[in-house]
Amino acid sequence: MAVTSDPAAVEAAAAAPVAADSGLGELCVLMKLGEIVLKGSNRKLFERRLHNNIRSSARGLGEIRLTQRGAGVIILRMPGASDLEVAELAERMRNVMGVVWVHLVRRVAKDIDLVADVAVRSMAERTGTFAVRARRRDKRFPLTSSQIAAQVGAEIKRAHGMAVRLKNPDNTLFVEVDKDEVFVFTDGIPGQGGLPVGMSGRALVLMSGGIDSPVAAHRMMRRGLKVDFLHFSGMPFTGPESIYKAYSLVRQLDRFQVGSRLFVVPFGKAQQQLKSSGVERLQIIAQRRLMLKTAEALADDLGSEALVTGDALGQVSSQTMANITALDDAVDLPILRPLIGMDKTEIMDQARRIGTLSISELPDEDCCTLLTPRQAETAAKVADLRRIETRLDAEALAEHLVTTAQLHRPSFLGDAAPAHA
Numbered sequence: 001m002a003v004t005s006d007p008a009a010v011e012a013a014a015a016a017p018v019a020a021d022s023g024l025g026e027l028c029v030l031m032k033l034g035e036i037v038l039k040g041s042n043r044k045l046f047e048r049r050l051h052n053n054i055r056s057s058a059r060g061l062g063e064i065r066l067t068q069r070g071a072g073v074i075i076l077r078m079p080g081a082s083d084l085e086v087a088e089l090a091e092r093m094r095n096v097m098g099v100v101w102v103h104l105v106r107r108v109a110k111d112i113d114l115v116a117d118v119a120v121r122s123m124a125e126r127t128g129t130f131a132v133r134a135r136r137r138d139k140r141f142p143l144t145s146s147q148i149a150a151q152v153g154a155e156i157k158r159a160h161g162m163a164v165r166l167k168n169p170d171n172t173l174f175v176e177v178d179k180d181e182v183f184v185f186t187d188g189i190p191g192q193g194g195l196p197v198g199m200s201g202r203a204l205v206l207m208s209g210g211i212d213s214p215v216a217a218h219r220m221m222r223r224g225l226k227v228d229f230l231h232f233s234g235m236p237f238t239g240p241e242s243i244y245k246a247y248s249l250v251r252q253l254d255r256f257q258v259g260s261r262l263f264v265v266p267f268g269k270a271q272q273q274l275k276s277s278g279v280e281r282l283q284i285i286a287q288r289r290l291m292l293k294t295a296e297a298l299a300d301d302l303g304s305e306a307l308v309t310g311d312a313l314g315q316v317s318s319q320t321m322a323n324i325t326a327l328d329d330a331v332d333l334p335i336l337r338p339l340i341g342m343d344k345t346e347i348m349d350q351a352r353r354i355g356t357l358s359i360s361e362l363p364d365e366d367c368c369t370l371l372t373p374r375q376a377e378t379a380a381k382v383a384d385l386r387r388i389e390t391r392l393d394a395e396a397l398a399e400h401l402v403t404t405a406q407l408h409r410p411s412f413l414g415d416a417a418p419a420h421a
């Protein structure tokens with residue numbers, strides 16, 4: 001019954017037989033929560049947020065019954081659903097921020113013989129050593145945890161001839177006694193961890209079609225920020241490819257927060273205006289400042305409290321210490337840079353894990369490569385940049401650019417999904 005991303009294994013797990021006469025062999029999803037349990041008096045608020053996010057993620061799958069069991073465990077039941085539908089629900093829960101582990105579990109009556117029976121069936125395909133780990137959330141259950149483990153372990157050993165090994169077993173069978181039922185399950189899959197999206201407020205991600213910004217967005221969502229996305233295309237001087245990429249990236253990231261908004265601003269003309277104002281070596285950094293000013297104006301409309309970028313120190317010439325200082329100077333809002341201390345290979349590993357790398361690697365014409373000077377400034381002076389911007393009235397230009405933004409709602413559920421903020 002391991003939860004896994006391998007469809008064949010999910011099918012096999014879902015098809016595992018249960019005691020037909022128990023009426024309680026029902027397949028459910030059990031989730032272990034992380035930091036959320038540490039939050040003391042705010043816990044109720046966090047739980048409510050997480051429950052809402054879980055429901056949004058499960059949209060379209062049918063009726064879900066959610067119950068919170070103690071501080072760290074949530075059970076999801078889908079009455080009448082097929083085992084495959086429950087497996088699909090488990091897959092979706094892997095992407096809900098705040099969930100540390102996802103398990104497909106069998107729900108069994110509080111009868112140790114039925115529990116042992118389901119446990120034996122769960123281990124049918126397994127080989128090697130095993131251990132049973134039992135715990136009771138209901139302490140009134142007549143057997144202690146170690147008695148449960150001993151009895152269930154003995155049945156598994158008798159049925160399958162497997163050897164018990166308490167330290168580093170090849171297989172672990174979990175038995176968790178709850179108020180109304182017992183849950184029996186084998187290994188699970190790791191969830192995202194972190195905090196429920198929305199718990200930390202809102203931010204606006206500057207989203208290129210590159211590798212870094214989607215990873216930065218994921219990191220900040222994982223710390224509880226609900227994010228909107230802003231992409232600058234080189235239109236009308238480039239094709240729309242970068243917009244398609246940004247759209248696909250946001251649709252992939254939408255799995256982690258549900259209800260994403262992507263704003264697209266055609267930036268080509270503004271870039272040309274900068275160029276003809278004689279910025280020369282400062283072209284790239286002046287462009288980035290104008291992007292940030294535009295983002296700040298949009299963030300103001302959206303109620304976002306911070307901007308997020310994919311900058312990593314020293315990765316490209318615009319990301320030197322001096323240039324980062326010059327970028328921070330462009331806006332009042334804090335700029336969050338979750339990748340600042342990461343190597344490119346680490347960022348790429350993350351991108352692969354969250355499913356954005358293959359999209360980022362598609363070819364496009366990035367607006368930043370338009371009008372690139374032969375030599376880029378690595379130590380931009382803030383005073384020079386400010387002088388240019390005063391001449392151009394960059395603030396007014398940023399305000400204007402916001403009015404040209406086009407809103408898209410890339411949904412991981414596909415284009416037919418109902419739009420929502």
Ligand code: ATP
Pocket residue numbers: 205206207208209210211212213214230231232233291308309310311315316318367368
């Ligand atoms: P990325 O892989 O995210 O594109 P990068 O290594 O290519 O980053 P830059 O091109 O200097 O670095 O961009 C740094 C950051 O500036 C990006 O991570 C992103 O947050 C923002 N940015 C750059 N180009 C755009 C764009 N066209 N639209 C929106 N944001 C952008």
Ligand code: MG
Pocket residue numbers: 208209210366368
């Ligand atoms: Mg880039």
